Amino acid sequence: MDFLIASSTEDLCELLAEDPTRQLLAGGTDFMVEVNFRHRDVSGVIAIDRIEDLKQWRHDGDSVLIGSCVTYREIERGPLSTLIPALAQSARTIGSPQIRNTGTIGGNLATASPAGDMIPVLLALGALVNIRSKSGTRQLQVDELITGVKTNSLQEDEFIESVRVPVLRGPQEFLKVGPRNAMVISVTSLAMVTDIDKEYIGIALGSVSASPCRSKEAEYFISENIDWNNMTVQSGAIENFERLIRESANPIDDHRSSSAYRTHTIGVLGRRALFRIFRLEN
Amino acid sequence: MGNAQESNQYELTVNDSRYVISGAWLGESLLYVLRERLGLYGSKNACEQGECGSCSVMMDDVLVCSCLVLAANAEGREIKTIESVADGSQLSDVQEAFIDTGAIQCGFCTPGLLVTIHDFLASNPEPEESEIKEAISGNLCRCTGYGRIVEAVQLVSIRRSERDT
Numbered sequence: 001m002d003f004l005i006a007s008s009t010e011d012l013c014e015l016l017a018e019d020p021t022r023q024l025l026a027g028g029t030d031f032m033v034e035v036n037f038r039h040r041d042v043s044g045v046i047a048i049d050r051i052e053d054l055k056q057w058r059h060d061g062d063s064v065l066i067g068s069c070v071t072y073r074e075i076e077r078g079p080l081s082t083l084i085p086a087l088a089q090s091a092r093t094i095g096s097p098q099i100r101n102t103g104t105i106g107g108n109l110a111t112a113s114p115a116g117d118m119i120p121v122l123l124a125l126g127a128l129v130n131i132r133s134k135s136g137t138r139q140l141q142v143d144e145l146i147t148g149v150k151t152n153s154l155q156e157d158e159f160i161e162s163v164r165v166p167v168l169r170g171p172q173e174f175l176k177v178g179p180r181n182a183m184v185i186s187v188t189s190l191a192m193v194t195d196i197d198k199e200y201i202g203i204a205l206g207s208v209s210a211s212p213c214r215s216k217e218a219e220y221f222i223s224e225n226i227d228w229n230n231m232t233v234q235s236g237a238i239e240n241f242e243r244l245i246r247e248s249a250n251p252i253d254d255h256r257s258s259s260a261y262r263t264h265t266i267g268v269l270g271r272r273a274l275f276r277i278f279r280l281e282n
Numbered sequence: 283m284g285n286a287q288e289s290n291q292y293e294l295t296v297n298d299s300r301y302v303i304s305g306a307w308l309g310e311s312l313l314y315v316l317r318e319r320l321g322l323y324g325s326k327n328a329c330e331q332g333e334c335g336s337c338s339v340m341m342d343d344v345l346v347c348s349c350l351v352l353a354a355n356a357e358g359r360e361i362k363t364i365e366s367v368a369d370g371s372q373l374s375d376v377q378e379a380f381i382d383t384g385a386i387q388c389g390f391c392t393p394g395l396l397v398t399i400h401d402f403l404a405s406n407p408e409p410e411e412s413e414i415k416e417a418i419s420g421n422l423c424r425c426t427g428y429g430r431i432v433e434a435v436q437l438v439s440i441r442r443s444e445r446d447t
Binding site: 001002003005025027028029032033035036037042045047049095096097098099101102181182183 | 309311330332338345347350351355357398416
């Protein structure tokens with residue numbers, strides 16, 4: 001096994017162009033588990049966690065640009081938590097303080113787990129992922145990047161450089177169901193974000209399909225029943241809203257939960273998020 | 283290649299001592315190297331997947347699970363393990379509080395908890411109970427039920443504020 005430490009994004013482009021089979025090590029919270037259990041064949045590894053550019057974020061205009069090696073910890077606390085509250089909420093539910101100190105937003109995306117907790121938030125917000133290689137850059141929607149269970153559309157020589165996340169004016173929620181409050185992989189999760197100025201509501205679901213997904217039917221339906229001036233929602237719409245949320249889910253039975261429980265809880269999370277953001281109008 | 287380094291040998295700085303690791307497989311975790319190559323058995327190996335926190339160490343002043351750190355990638359970073367918590371035979375105040383409150387039963391989780399609590403109290407000297415529970419949520423203890431561990435943290439907090447006034 002050869003091991004390299006990339007010092008800059010240019011350096012990383014070169015190292016990947018030279019040998020695209022090299023694997024990238026960011027926070028290591030998934031990678032090292034697979035190495036420890038010999039589930040990952042490692043012949044060449046490039047550590048990217050010392051690249052300063054990837055560890056920075058900045059707020060420009062109506063969005064934030066977050067480097068792929070920004071940690072959950074940094075998103076959970078500090079200025080990012082007020083700019084993108086749902087992303088901070090999701091970060092805070094991930095693993096433990098130890099895990100959040102090292103795990104990164106880029107790693108959460110590239111790992112592409114159905115239970116990746118930041119992914120529903122990034123989907124609901126309409127975040128864009130900046131991809132780079134020696135041959136250039138391209139930008140993908142989150143659902144173009146994530147192609148299935150733990151698979152992504154990155155070419156071998158490409159890496160995630162940053163994520164462009166819109167800053168919206170309006171309440172946001174991230175909710176998650178699991179057997180305990182900490183150290184838990186979600187059984188179901190749901191992100192709901194709003195933009196009062198654009199009268200937009202974005203809803204995305206985690207752990208109920210091969211990849212986290214938007215619930216556009218529920219978004220369209222509930223939009224018709226929201227009074228944005230008073231931040232209220234028609235009480236008569238709730239039942240149908242919850243049904244539409246459940247119908248956008250396509251969960252499986254596995255060791256973590258049953259399909260039936262996931263279907264039930266995703267509806268509950270949808271209703272709960274709605275009630276936290278809007279008041280009920282009869 | 284540029285500034286990147288290709289190494290079959292690397293150097294670690296652990297508790298202010300430098301160690302050269304050579305002839306080792308580069309996929310080894312920091313926890314493995316600490317225990318099996320450097321003989322530092324204080325950091326415990328239980329889950330090897332970042333679930334239990336019994337291998338917690340400080341790396342460049344950041345609390346991490348050493349099982350999730352690639353040892354070769356710890357080169358150039360300051361590692362502090364449980365072995366650095368006491369000053370010789372003089373126990374730290376957190377260690378004393380663990381004894382005074384009876385926060386130890388089998389003791390396997392204790393080193394990780396001590397490293398975690400030292401880090402936590404440094405940034406939050408007067409924590410609420412809920413904050414303590416969140417701070418130690420990555421350190422599994424199967425014996426105590428955590429009650430006395432939380433008490434120990436509160437005791438340290440009180441003793442430090444008494445000492446400082």
